[in-house]
Amino acid sequence: MLSESSEIAERSSEDAERSSETVEKAEGAPRPHRILSVPSFKGCFPDSNVVQLTAAAKWGVTPVRNREDAEARKKELVYIDASPYYYVDRLHQSIPYLVPRAAILLQDIGQAFFDSLHVKGIPLHRFIVTSVLRTEEDVARLRGFNQNATENSCHLYGTTFDICYNRYKTVEDPDGPKRREVRNDSLKYVLSEVLRDMREQGRCYIKYEVKQGCFHMTVR
Numbered sequence: 001m002l003s004e005s006s007e008i009a010e011r012s013s014e015d016a017e018r019s020s021e022t023v024e025k026a027e028g029a030p031r032p033h034r035i036l037s038v039p040s041f042k043g044c045f046p047d048s049n050v051v052q053l054t055a056a057a058k059w060g061v062t063p064v065r066n067r068e069d070a071e072a073r074k075k076e077l078v079y080i081d082a083s084p085y086y087y088v089d090r091l092h093q094s095i096p097y098l099v100p101r102a103a104i105l106l107q108d109i110g111q112a113f114f115d116s117l118h119v120k121g122i123p124l125h126r127f128i129v130t131s132v133l134r135t136e137e138d139v140a141r142l143r144g145f146n147q148n149a150t151e152n153s154c155h156l157y158g159t160t161f162d163i164c165y166n167r168y169k170t171v172e173d174p175d176g177p178k179r180r181e182v183r184n185d186s187l188k189y190v191l192s193e194v195l196r197d198m199r200e201q202g203r204c205y206i207k208y209e210v211k212q213g214c215f216h217m218t219v220r
Contacts, residue, residue, distance in 0.1 A: 032121030037189035038196050045195065045215060047205035052154045052218035055205055059101055059219055060157025066137045070095055077158055078103040080132065085110025087126045087169045093142050097133045099158040102219040105203055106161060112194045117187075123179040124171040125187055130214055131155060131162040154218050162214040165191060191215075 038044040061076045070077065080103050081088040081096035088096050098106065106129070117124055134142070134155035143151060154160035165188045172179045195215055199206050206217040 033116075033119045035120055035122075035186060035189050036193060038192045041192060041208040044192070045199070045206040045208040047199075047207050047218075049154065049207070052160065052205045052207065052216075053152065055218045055220040056154040056157040056159040060099055060159040063156040064133065064135045064158070066135050067095060070097055070133065070135060073097075077133070080106060080129075083107060083110060085114055085126060086163075087128050088132070089128050089130045089164070091130075091132065093138045094132045094134045094155060095138075096129075097158060098161065099219070102159045102161065105198070105219045108203075109163075109194060109198060112197070113191055116190050116194055120190060122182055122186065122190065125168040125182065126171060127187075127191055128164040128167050128169060129161055130164045132160075133158045154216075160216070160218040162209070162212065162216050163191070163195075164214050166213050 061073060064070045064073060077097040078100050079096060080098050085107060113127060114124055134153055139151060139153050166184050168184060168187050170179050195206055198204055204217045204219050206215055209216050
């Protein structure tokens with residue numbers, strides 16, 4: 001049975017070969033960069049809720065009571081559901097606001113993801129943000145049907161967001177030709193490279209969430 005790192009390396013090699021097919025074979029045309037991923041998702045993104053809460057309390061707002069309170073806090077919070085670099089999912093237990101520091105981080109991750117896809121010869125895709133700022137009412141409602149949900153959530157502070165790693169939005173002209181399909185695993189590997197770089201630059205804490213299928217991260 002292959003280890004996680006061995007399996008990633010094997011799949012990445014296959015994906016790099018597929019990526020090469022997207023680059024014209026003209027003389028002198030640059031070859032796309034390889035997809036390398038990270039050695040281990042859990043090992044590279046281990047930051048617990050306790051660690052992230054410390055950063056959230058430092059950089060975040062006082063927890064927002066409800067949506068009306070959020071609307072009154074526009075000087076502290078930035079609306080983030082309007083970017084060409086990522087897609088905000090339909091939110092049920094959160095609202096699309098972050099503190100400016102976290103909003104800049106999210107935008108930078110989106111731009112870096114686009115850049116990385118480009119140099120690897122992969123059609124552009126937007127990653128999907130699945131959870132953002134939660135109000136105290138959101139957390140109370142969430143805990144009503146999910147006892148594992150923490151009462152003191154990092155999402156309360158506007159510093160934290162979740163990026164889904166198993167769904168993506170293809171960037172294409174609705175009236176133009178269809179883009180070739182790209183495996184979600186391939187996009188996950190590229191995204192993990194970008195997130196590892198951001199974390200190593202000291203810009204965020206990240207937890208790889210298996211059950212939720214997301215990268216849970218807090219700005220620092």
